[in-house]
Amino acid sequence: MTDRYASLDQWIDAHFDEEVRFLQALVQVPTDTPPGNNAPHAERTAELLAGFGIPAERFPVPAAEVHAYGMQSVTNLIARRRYADGGPVIALNAHGDVVPPGEGWTHDPYGGEVVDGKLYGRASAVSKCDFATYTFATRAIEALGLPLKGGVELHFTYDEEFGGELGPGWLLKHGHTKPDYEIAAGFSYQVVTAHNGCLQMEVTVHGVMAHAAIPHTGVDALQGATAILSALYAQNAQYKKISSQVPGITHPYLNVGRIEGGTNTNVVPGKVVLKLDRRMIPEEDPVAVEADIRRVITEAAAAVPGVTVEIKRLLMAHALQPLPGNRPLVAALQRHGEAVFGEPIPESGTPLYTDVRLYCERGIPAVIYGAGPRTVRESNAKRADEHIVLDDLRRATKVVARTLLELLG
Numbered sequence: 001m002t003d004r005y006a007s008l009d010q011w012i013d014a015h016f017d018e019e020v021r022f023l024q025a026l027v028q029v030p031t032d033t034p035p036g037n038n039a040p041h042a043e044r045t046a047e048l049l050a051g052f053g054i055p056a057e058r059f060p061v062p063a064a065e066v067h068a069y070g071m072q073s074v075t076n077l078i079a080r081r082r083y084a085d086g087g088p089v090i091a092l093n094a095h096g097d098v099v100p101p102g103e104g105w106t107h108d109p110y111g112g113e114v115v116d117g118k119l120y121g122r123a124s125a126v127s128k129c130d131f132a133t134y135t136f137a138t139r140a141i142e143a144l145g146l147p148l149k150g151g152v153e154l155h156f157t158y159d160e161e162f163g164g165e166l167g168p169g170w171l172l173k174h175g176h177t178k179p180d181y182e183i184a185a186g187f188s189y190q191v192v193t194a195h196n197g198c199l200q201m202e203v204t205v206h207g208v209m210a211h212a213a214i215p216h217t218g219v220d221a222l223q224g225a226t227a228i229l230s231a232l233y234a235q236n237a238q239y240k241k242i243s244s245q246v247p248g249i250t251h252p253y254l255n256v257g258r259i260e261g262g263t264n265t266n267v268v269p270g271k272v273v274l275k276l277d278r279r280m281i282p283e284e285d286p287v288a289v290e291a292d293i294r295r296v297i298t299e300a301a302a303a304v305p306g307v308t309v310e311i312k313r314l315l316m317a318h319a320l321q322p323l324p325g326n327r328p329l330v331a332a333l334q335r336h337g338e339a340v341f342g343e344p345i346p347e348s349g350t351p352l353y354t355d356v357r358l359y360c361e362r363g364i365p366a367v368i369y370g371a372g373p374r375t376v377r378e379s380n381a382k383r384a385d386e387h388i389v390l391d392d393l394r395r396a397t398k399v400v401a402r403t404l405l406e407l408l409g
Helices: 002-014 016-027 039-051 063-068 128-143 168-173 221-239 286-302 324-341 356-360 390-408
Strands: 057-060 075-082 084-095 118-120 149-157 181-184 191-195 197-206 253-261 271-280 308-317 347-350 366-368 387-389
Touching (some): 002 016, 002 324, 016 118, 128 149, 128 390, 149 168, 181 324, 181 356, 197 221, 221 271, 221 286, 271 286
Parallel strands (some): 084 149, 181 366
Antiparallel strands (some): 075 149, 197 271
16 A cells, blocks of 8 residues: 555656646636636636546536625536445535735735745635645546545535635535535645634614714714724623633634725714624534624614614624544544654644535535645735745645545545
8 A cells, every 4th residue: 555655646746747837727817705706717627627637517606696695606616536336425625716815915916926835826825726736636546547436526616705605505505416525625734623613794883974064963873883893892802711622723703804984084974884703613602602792782882872783694604513424534634644744733623714614514524634834824825925835735635645545445
């Protein structure tokens, strides 16, 4: 078996330049979400896969559903590789949608430029790199010509930034796939088996517009919003007193990521809209968390005369709780990860939330593992100059290929 793994490694090394070019081609097609016009990237991905002899089925999500989520187009892909009977089907899922680049880049965010062993570009680390990891790991196990049982499915989806319901959630809901195991895009130095949940809400604060010269004739929505913000931020101090028992996860926290309102500098603002993100540790009850946030907002608004509020839930992503059946995946990834990287690959949790929860909610054992550094910050994911270290991409591809060969061979 050792010789088989050595042969896998050699194939990946021999085709690594091709893998890098594949990733560059994926980075060069923007998938900024918003606005979320992601179907063109799916078409380009399918075209590149076809060039490797891997046909991909296209699953366009109906426009009405996509527009209701605030996106423009979503086409998910499944490439099914079937081998002999008697083995499991392992899905490999990475998402192509990504937040817009923002400011501060020193490299073209859509260039895929390689400098000093790093490939730069938006989504190079999260998670177009794992389009490459998973595609070339699959090609590697097939290239050896060894007997394989079961199958591999490449799930390339386009709704992670908005919660995943139109990505893996849509494929699973409509019965387009039901794998036995799933590995989802992640980083190389840990196998993640648990993650935070996420509650996102929109709070609309209503006042009454008035001329700034006679402010007493209006109701200042911004003052109401300020009271709400102060109450919400005070919660973060309380959240620090709540500790998770999952390694890699600390405590709950809350972030207000967007504020908009008012009409002009000489007008008392009649409406202010806040969007907040509340991360929930696996031990928390999402229903209780949402009820408490609503209470805090309502009580703060009540202290400002004349102000009213509307509270709307935008997203409820449950925490990932590990399923007992994930042990074969965890053990294989850790074993091969240590062999390839030369250090132990721990099992841990992450404060992120991901699409993986959608597989586990349907009873499919799943883990998070792919190409990337030790921390999200190191990769600059969601920041300027996002990048993937190419040596991590090469080695992660070997780890995933070896894991597939062990479980399917």
